[in-house]
Amino acid sequence: MKILVCMKQVPQKDAPLKLNEAGTWIREEVSYEVNEPDAYALEEALRQKEKHTGEVVVITSGPARSQQVLREALAKGADRAIHLEDDAFVGLDAFNTAKAFAAAIKDEQFDLIFTGLQSDDYGFAQTGVILAELLGWAHATIIMQIEKTEAGIRVKRELEAGYFQYVDMPTPAVLTIQSGINKLRYATLIGIKNAKNKPMRKVAMAEVASAIGPNLQKIERLYVPQKSKQTQLLEGSPGEIAKKLVDKLRNELRAI
Amino acid sequence: MIFRKPVPNIDRPQMEADVVIVGGGPAGMACALRLAQLIDEWNARHPYDTPITKENIYLLEKAREAGAHCLSGALLDPRAMDELLPNWKDEAPIDAAVHKEAVHFLTSGSSFQLPMVPPPLQDHGNYVISLNRFVKWMAQKVEDAGITIFTGFAGTEVLYAEGEDGKPRVSGVRTDDKGVDKHMQPKGNFEPGYDLQAKVTILAEGVRGSLTKQLTAKFNLNKDANPQTYGTGVKELWEVPAGRVEPGEVIYCMGYPLTSNEYGGAWIYGSKPVAGSDTNLVSIGYVTDLGYADPRTDPQKVLQSFKQHSFVRRLLTGGKIVRYGAKALTYGGWWAVPPVAGDGWMLIGESAGLLNSARLKGIHLGIKSGMLAAESAFEAMKQAHQASSSTYRSATIGEYQNRLEASWIKDELWRQRNFHQGFEHGLWAGMIHVGLQDLTGGRGLWERYPAKAGHEKMQPLASMPEDGGTRAAIIGAAKGDGSLTFDKLTDVYYSGTKHDDDQPAHLVIHDTDICNTRCTTEFGNPCERFCPASVYEMVEDASAPNGKRISLNAANCVHCKTCDIADPYQIITWVPPEGGGGPNYEGM
Numbered sequence: 001m002k003i004l005v006c007m008k009q010v011p012q013k014d015a016p017l018k019l020n021e022a023g024t025w026i027r028e029e030v031s032y033e034v035n036e037p038d039a040y041a042l043e044e045a046l047r048q049k050e051k052h053t054g055e056v057v058v059i060t061s062g063p064a065r066s067q068q069v070l071r072e073a074l075a076k077g078a079d080r081a082i083h084l085e086d087d088a089f090v091g092l093d094a095f096n097t098a099k100a101f102a103a104a105i106k107d108e109q110f111d112l113i114f115t116g117l118q119s120d121d122y123g124f125a126q127t128g129v130i131l132a133e134l135l136g137w138a139h140a141t142i143i144m145q146i147e148k149t150e151a152g153i154r155v156k157r158e159l160e161a162g163y164f165q166y167v168d169m170p171t172p173a174v175l176t177i178q179s180g181i182n183k184l185r186y187a188t189l190i191g192i193k194n195a196k197n198k199p200m201r202k203v204a205m206a207e208v209a210s211a212i213g214p215n216l217q218k219i220e221r222l223y224v225p226q227k228s229k230q231t232q233l234l235e236g237s238p239g240e241i242a243k244k245l246v247d248k249l250r251n252e253l254r255a256i
Numbered sequence: 257m258i259f260r261k262p263v264p265n266i267d268r269p270q271m272e273a274d275v276v277i278v279g280g281g282p283a284g285m286a287c288a289l290r291l292a293q294l295i296d297e298w299n300a301r302h303p304y305d306t307p308i309t310k311e312n313i314y315l316l317e318k319a320r321e322a323g324a325h326c327l328s329g330a331l332l333d334p335r336a337m338d339e340l341l342p343n344w345k346d347e348a349p350i351d352a353a354v355h356k357e358a359v360h361f362l363t364s365g366s367s368f369q370l371p372m373v374p375p376p377l378q379d380h381g382n383y384v385i386s387l388n389r390f391v392k393w394m395a396q397k398v399e400d401a402g403i404t405i406f407t408g409f410a411g412t413e414v415l416y417a418e419g420e421d422g423k424p425r426v427s428g429v430r431t432d433d434k435g436v437d438k439h440m441q442p443k444g445n446f447e448p449g450y451d452l453q454a455k456v457t458i459l460a461e462g463v464r465g466s467l468t469k470q471l472t473a474k475f476n477l478n479k480d481a482n483p484q485t486y487g488t489g490v491k492e493l494w495e496v497p498a499g500r501v502e503p504g505e506v507i508y509c510m511g512y513p514l515t516s517n518e519y520g521g522a523w524i525y526g527s528k529p530v531a532g533s534d535t536n537l538v539s540i541g542y543v544t545d546l547g548y549a550d551p552r553t554d555p556q557k558v559l560q561s562f563k564q565h566s567f568v569r570r571l572l573t574g575g576k577i578v579r580y581g582a583k584a585l586t587y588g589g590w591w592a593v594p595p596v597a598g599d600g601w602m603l604i605g606e607s608a609g610l611l612n613s614a615r616l617k618g619i620h621l622g623i624k625s626g627m628l629a630a631e632s633a634f635e636a637m638k639q640a641h642q643a644s645s646s647t648y649r650s651a652t653i654g655e656y657q658n659r660l661e662a663s664w665i666k667d668e669l670w671r672q673r674n675f676h677q678g679f680e681h682g683l684w685a686g687m688i689h690v691g692l693q694d695l696t697g698g699r700g701l702w703e704r705y706p707a708k709a710g711h712e713k714m715q716p717l718a719s720m721p722e723d724g725g726t727r728a729a730i731i732g733a734a735k736g737d738g739s740l741t742f743d744k745l746t747d748v749y750y751s752g753t754k755h756d757d758d759q760p761a762h763l764v765i766h767d768t769d770i771c772n773t774r775c776t777t778e779f780g781n782p783c784e785r786f787c788p789a790s791v792y793e794m795v796e797d798a799s800a801p802n803g804k805r806i807s808l809n810a811a812n813c814v815h816c817k818t819c820d821i822a823d824p825y826q827i828i829t830w831v832p833p834e835g836g837g838g839p840n841y842e843g844m
Contacts, residue, residue: 031324183443183445184445188450189431189452190450192406
């Protein structure tokens, strides 16, 4: 099986964020890490390869710093990497990112493309699905399990409230992977050392520029939510307080 | 409680190495970079020979990302960088050049400025930097030079083999086991640590390194040295309205909240403007000597009380905290430096205690010592290369000792060799000693002032006034008002520290009975106070003899090493947690 894993570098989850001057995104001075669902997508790809042989290729777009996620992936066992390297990729919306990816892999023949379910920063959950549309492939989201079958693959999707759905689908296909589908492996010293000699293809903006157009989505303004806290003390006998509390929860907050 | 140790009886992957450097701070990075330079120069001069390879030189760094555990004020004396990379200033992240300095003495109600800045604290020509960003930049240089940095890997054990003379020699290091749960059982993704078999191992772990501690015990390295003495620096990085502390302005403070019986002092450095706002970064910190008498002394509280002094409050009001961190530092000086090289090993930077306590600077000494170690390592490498030998001559490694003693590191530390010991009997006696030392080229009254390990100076709780007396402002837990001052847990949040919870505790207490019985009675469990990250907690337990037992919040640890140093019974050993865990000193 030949699998492409789309990965993204995102600000660390608990990093203190500061807005940029324009108030449209955060300042660059922050620690970055691999988008968590993407790490699970990579792990799943590596496990599929170990089961069925094949190749795992990782791809990301972003400035030089984002190469780190590819290096980590190569250290864990991916075979080669594709880096769409330019600061301008950071500002692309999901539609254009998917178009840039599609253009960058047009000469490749993948059986499967994995993405994380969504990114920890924008949280669009769109890039994988749009990529499938652009390629004309089947897709399924929130994947918890993947089995190879005679005709293609059988996947387990997570639905709401503890329900799951099993779907048989053909390949090639795009799957967006849910966090927790597997247990992440650690990179080893030998893996990190060997990763240095694995191929890393750099794709410049100019190579894919003709495929992308103006962004369809843009962030007008970002702001830190104002925290407000109001305390009301309910008075009366325990019975009266309970009544008042239920009334507030039901009619004011509509929580019950 | 189950404490971390290497998983026994397992097959470990082996990896051969020429040079292994443990620790990616300024010393380790400089060592790697200098080694790469020497190899490149040699290969360029010998184009027809087989080149010497950099392929098997490795640097281990326990942080997830290079620089993430690096904490300092920081002021950089450029001397060593000028030697390492003459054009460093063109590309290194420098926040400001020092152009203004002052020393203030604080009493509880007032402050006065010293009429002149003592020569060791004159900082014109030095630079305000973020050590985190500086080291991250150095790491990039190291990688570009072709040396592999393993981030997220700690050295957990020194490996030994038989040396040329039949005695033990250091033969490498073992890295941390990954994927071990809190009961010491392997998880599904368990990865055993590697045995990195190295021809030479260079320890650059910084203050109180865990491998350095093993090595020191194995070869009794401290037998002729003064006991090392330490302080703990607690730092906050602030964004403050512009004009309060200009970029490049340096303020040192002595006195309040410490009394004249404790050694220590504060720094306030003006750093770079914050883009898009009318503020600039200010680094503020207080170093408390770990040789204090009152077991309730709390270095984090010391900083909080310092900020409440009117002199400091007016500088910070209206600003906000960005980051928090804490780190111990060595200031025993030259007489506390152990032997720095032996068969198969070298010590550089603060692992060797190379810090100038009079100038409160050590980064330049770390860098220079790393360069000197690299020169000896390269010589050994070259000899082995020319002789097609698979080992390095111990005499060549040992040359590093002579290089260090012939270098300006020794000159600089020699002049201050008795500085910190002069303060053994308090601030006022110290001032007199320092004055005498200044007149006699560093000698003072005696050629070699003795020192006492700080932890031996802690006094029983019963001998202290209940309210702390004059020490009231440095004992007990800081409450914090949430804007100027913070309680410990709030500060710890700003350290960005993070560990996998499901792993054995990495603060190894060799006898928890002592904590729950003797220590509670004699010292009142000072670990709760000296730890700047609230790792140690005495929790209610009716079955414990004194109603409380020790509990560890190991995930809070900021890797400062204070507990390993300050514990009066010396029963705590700090060992590295699973690699990648620890603080995130972004921008610190």
